[in-house]
Amino acid sequence: MINMLFALPEMMVAVAAMALLLIGAFRGDKAGGLVTSAAIVSLLAAAVLVFLGRESGVVFHGMFAVDDFRRFIKVMLLIASAGSLTLAPVFFGGQKRGIKPEYPVLVMLSALGMMLMISAHDWIALYVALELQNLGLYVLTAFQREEKRSSEAGLKYFMLSAFSSAIMLFGLSLLYGFAGGTGFDVMAHVLTQSPALPVGIVVALGFVLAGFALKASAVPFHMWTPDVYEGAPLPVTAFLAAAPKIAALALLAVVLAVPLAATATVWQPILIVLAVASMALGSFAGLLQKNIKRLMAYSAIANVGTMLVGFVALDPVRGGISVLGLQGVLVYLAVYFVATLIVFGVMVGMRRDDAPVEKMDDLAGLSQTHPWMALILAVALFSLAGVPPLAGFFGKYFVLLAAVKAGLWPLALIGVLASVVAAGYYLRIIKIMYFDAAKEGQLDPVGSFALKGGLALASLFLALFVLAPALLVDGARLAAERLLLP
Secondary structure: OHHHHHOHHHHHHHHHHHHHHHHHHHHHHHHHHHHHHHHHHHHHHHHHHHHHOOOOEEEOOOOEEEOHHHHHHHHHHHHHHHHHHHHHHHHHHOOOOOOOOHHHHHHHHHHHHHHHHHHEOEHHHHHHHHHHHHHHHHHHHOOOOOOHHHHHHHHHHHHHHHHHHHHHHHHHHHHHHHHOOOEHHHHHHHHHHOOOOOHHHHHHHHHHHHHHHHHHOOOOOOOHHHHHHHHOOHHHHHHHHHHHHHHHHHHHHHHHHOOOHHHHHHHHHHHHHHHHHHHHHHHHHHOOOOEHHHHHHHHHHHHHHHHHHHHHOEOOOOOOEOHHHHHHHHHHHHHHHHHHHHHHHHHHHEEEOOEEOOEHHHHOOHHHHOHHHHHHHHHHHHHHHOOOOOHHHHHHHHHHHHHHHOOOHHHHHHHHHHHHHHHHHHHHHHHHHHHOOOOOOOEEEOOOHHHHHHHHHHHHHHHHHHHOOHHHHHHHHHHHHHHHOO
């Protein structure tokens, strides 16, 4: 019974998803609004359960772990999932059929897979949870199957995600072959006892990191990101940009800190290459984009590259990920998903010719016609650019500071230069909103008080973060210490 309590939030999400699926099956499409509201409440209730949890340990025969680090990540994940789900009724409300009840259920099942990924303490548990997450995301990406680009996005995501899963599974099978077990503790024990690192482990590590890089949209495994972001429905793109990034990077932190901590000399140079390539490509390629969804895809690639800098800033004494580096990644993730959801929220909330805004030019003159929406979007974009004193600045600051303290100042310098370049495409949108003349045709806001209120609160968080940063910064440090200094 005690063991079951460790997974109480996961069980609650699973039971709620099944119950809402039955409601949708019996009541049909007319239950879409009810099921969506209940799903949002369920995800937020699960976040409260996770936040209130105090027990830590490894249960279910060593396959499921709970600690403060995982609780911190799960709270972020559940809030991001609920936040992206709030965009769905506004978006699908403008469609002929409205929102279907299976949409929120699929979001819940994907979020459940991510929660299990974060708590995985065994390679098999990790892989099963990863596939549970992916199955929901495949369907969500192609949810508007009557639209060609949505179907194409779903097919591309399925093919490349299946490819990355195969690569990762091959690497995991090699790790099992060398360690003789699938548990994280078994792998850590074998690696620390081994006098020299076997070549097979190095090869396996390369396959596993390639799989993670593809899931996290790091270069050179980023190719699916712009096309899938552009083709997927807007609320799905918002979900893809926020929740899976949180889960993938948290899982990477766990894997590098627990089973593969002894192989830091191998994975550090690989991650440095991935970080530099991601920051460079994401920053420069974003300058060429005119579609906001594609721009946000390249923004995600550049931001993932910056976050990887936090992983390669090693502790000079222990040799693994430094507490400051992981703390920076957690702060970065928290402010990044909020800013990203604001950008997609404004896109969903503004319509031109009865369609959501997707092109940058559609926002021309927004500051004159809808000044509050322009201000909210400007705050999010300035935060993504890392302009002080907004919250995004602190995420970049902690990550790059960790790199400097670890002696990786050239990498920190590349991070600063890449951020300056990337600021160009964020500032271009702000210039279009505030200085370009409005296009012909009315730009209509969707009359959703909940959406506008949510966007305003989120932008206040980014703008006023500097007044009380301790709650997030100290919480991130405590979570990082619990993972790295058990």
